[in-house]
Amino acid sequence: MRQACAYVQQVDLFCGTLTVREQLTYTAWMRMKDSTDEEKAQRVENVLRDMNLIDCQNTLIVTDQYLQQWYKMETKSLAADYLALSKSKLSMFVAATAACGFLMAPVPVAAAPLAAATVGTFLLSSAANSCNQLLEAPYDAQMRRTQGRVLVVHRFSPLHAFTFAGVTGLTGIGLLGYFGNPTAAVLGAINWFLYAGVYTPMKRSHIGCTWAGAVVGAIPPLMGYAAATGYLDPASWCLAAILFSWQFPHFNGLSWNLRGDYSKAGYRVMCVTNERLCRVTSIRHSLALLGLCTIVAPLTNLTTMTFALGRIKRGANFVLSGGFTNIALKSHKKIL
Incomplete structure (x- = not known):
């Protein structure tokens, strides 16, 4: 052999x-x-x-x-490659959702826990993204969109990426636990595991990976809320549900034009395995968002009824845009 x-x-x-x-x-x-x-x-x-x-x-x-x-490593700009490995722009958006969760909690805002929740979430997101690239490098090499990633072209060694993920992840958990509370730290550790240990390998084996990824996206605002209050109440779960439902029209829309690449690399995402379910799920969760924002949010005291009523028009426009997207996707399919 x-x-x-x-x-x-x-x-x-x-x-x-x-x-x-x-x-x-x-x-x-x-x-x-x-x-x-x-x-x-x-x-x-x-x-x-x-x-x-x-x-x-x-x-x-x-x-x-x-x-x-x-041990092999050929980086020319260590700082830039760290940012690429951590998917810094994505991690900043994730950290922003944690900060929003903190600010929406019904308690006075404290600077140190807010900073810890934001930075800690950013570090945990960086760790999760590093693990993701470490596990998917052989498959990233098969997709045009990801062929230039640092591990694919050997600008970073797998050992260095593994070490970076461990340091950033443990530091993030430490910040959440020390300046926040154990609840926020445990949520952060769970989310790191879900992204690297469940969602990432599941992408190549089961269509349910999108739902697993949606759970991962819903947890950061819970982390921020818990860092502020030390507990989770119905309002925090409503906020998480909004982020959960938002993931589907967001990811399904982005992945649609990349389904050829995903298929080539063997990923079992919805746009590859079930195009109809991809469209239906997007519309279904667009409707769920409308209900969450206009009904559930004020009932859980996440927002006021006045705010919710003001969002109905925007929510309806969002759902309608989802419907038009559905029609456009059908037309696109016929053209192909």
Whole structure:
């Protein structure tokens, strides 16, 4: 097996957890950038056949280069690559939802816990995103949108990314626990695990990954609310429900035009596995948002009734825009 797999023991071996077929596919996508997807796939099949690797194509590769690759690093701007690894813009948005959760809690605003909730959430989001890129690097190499990520092009070593994720994640939990309270810290730790340990691997195995991701997106405002109050009440759960429902029209809309890339990399997201469910779910949760914002929010004292009534028109416009999006997607499908 060691001699038969000599072809894949190259310096671009990402990690010692790929099968023979996965490594050949990763290598083809990295080295044959100007070739079509069909040519790359055919090249993989030819190598498997010519080197008599058909019987062991699903065997994991563990070589002496496993540790070498974990140390390999070619960064030119450490700070910029840290920001890229943490998906800093996304992490800032996540931190903003935690800050909003803190500010909407019915208690006086304290500067230190607010800062801790915001920074701690940013660090935990950075850790989760780093774990995500660490686990998905071989598959990111197959998608045009993600081919330039720092781990795919070896600007960061997996070991460095793993260390960065551990330091930022534990620091974030520490900030939430020390300046906030244990409830906020536990929620942060749970969310880190859900994103890296449940949502990320689930993307390649089950359509339910979108629901798991929506739960991950709903927890940060709970973290902020808990950091302010030390407890969770109906108002905090309403805020989380709003973020949960918002994830579906948001992610389904963004992923629709990327479904070819997602399919090529083997992701089981809704836009790939069930296009009708993708549209229906977006409309369903758009309607849920309208109900949450205009009925549930004032009933839980998250907002006032006056505020809710003022949002009805905007909410209706949002739902209608979702309906028009549904029509547009159907038309787009017919054109294709």
